[in-house]
Amino acid sequence: MNDVISQIVLHSVGSFGGTLGYAFLLNAPMSTVLPASLTGLLGYVLYEVMVNLLGQGAMFSYFLATVVIAVLCEIEARLMRMPSTIFLLTALVPLVPGYTFYCAMLALVEDNGAAAAAFGLEAVQTVAAIAVGAAVTSVLFRALTVRRKPVKA
Numbered sequence: 001m002n003d004v005i006s007q008i009v010l011h012s013v014g015s016f017g018g019t020l021g022y023a024f025l026l027n028a029p030m031s032t033v034l035p036a037s038l039t040g041l042l043g044y045v046l047y048e049v050m051v052n053l054l055g056q057g058a059m060f061s062y063f064l065a066t067v068v069i070a071v072l073c074e075i076e077a078r079l080m081r082m083p084s085t086i087f088l089l090t091a092l093v094p095l096v097p098g099y100t101f102y103c104a105m106l107a108l109v110e111d112n113g114a115a116a117a118a119f120g121l122e123a124v125q126t127v128a129a130i131a132v133g134a135a136v137t138s139v140l141f142r143a144l145t146v147r148r149k150p151v152k153a
Contacts, residue, residue: 008048015044015094023090035076036090043069044094058122059129062095066133069095074141084141088134097126 019040023033043065050061069091070084077084104119 004052008045008052011048012041012045016041019090019093022093026090028086028090029082031080032076032082032086032090035080036073036087039069039072039076039087040091040094042072043091047095059125062126062129063133065095066092066130067137070134070137071141074137084138092130092134095126095130097123100126 016037019037020033023036028036046068047061047065050056050064051058070088073084073087073091076087100119100123104116104123107113107116107119
């Protein structure tokens with residue numbers, strides 16, 4: 001149990017650093033870098049806790065972490081009067097299954113079709129869970145947001 005918690009803490013520090021670095025690579029406005037990085041950190045911690053401590057499935061954990069990240073990004077965007085995409089692109093970086101894609105490509109290069117298919121399917125499912133979570137949240141926020149009509153003079 002203690003090893004799992006220390007692993008989560010170590011991965012969380014890495015996710016924060018990766019998110020922070022990606023925000024600088026995107027040339028995001030300086031006022032958005034820290035909130036987006038903290039949101040990415042929180043989403044990744046949620047994913048890790050659900051998978052490693054609560055025993056939830058990976059796809060459900062990716063989906064739920066993405067929904068939480070997207071909701072927080074929408075709130076941050078409203079508070080800072082900026083597009084939510086600025087926050088969302090940065091905050092979702094820790095959830096991207098880069099290692100799984102790497103394993104799929106490595107298996108292809110090593111001519112191991114079964115392993116490539118397994119890793120590839122897992123990576124595509126992960127990306128789909130992230131995309132659906134972000135899309136559902138965005139659509140719900142747009143539907144529930146009250147639009148103010150401009151006052152005519």
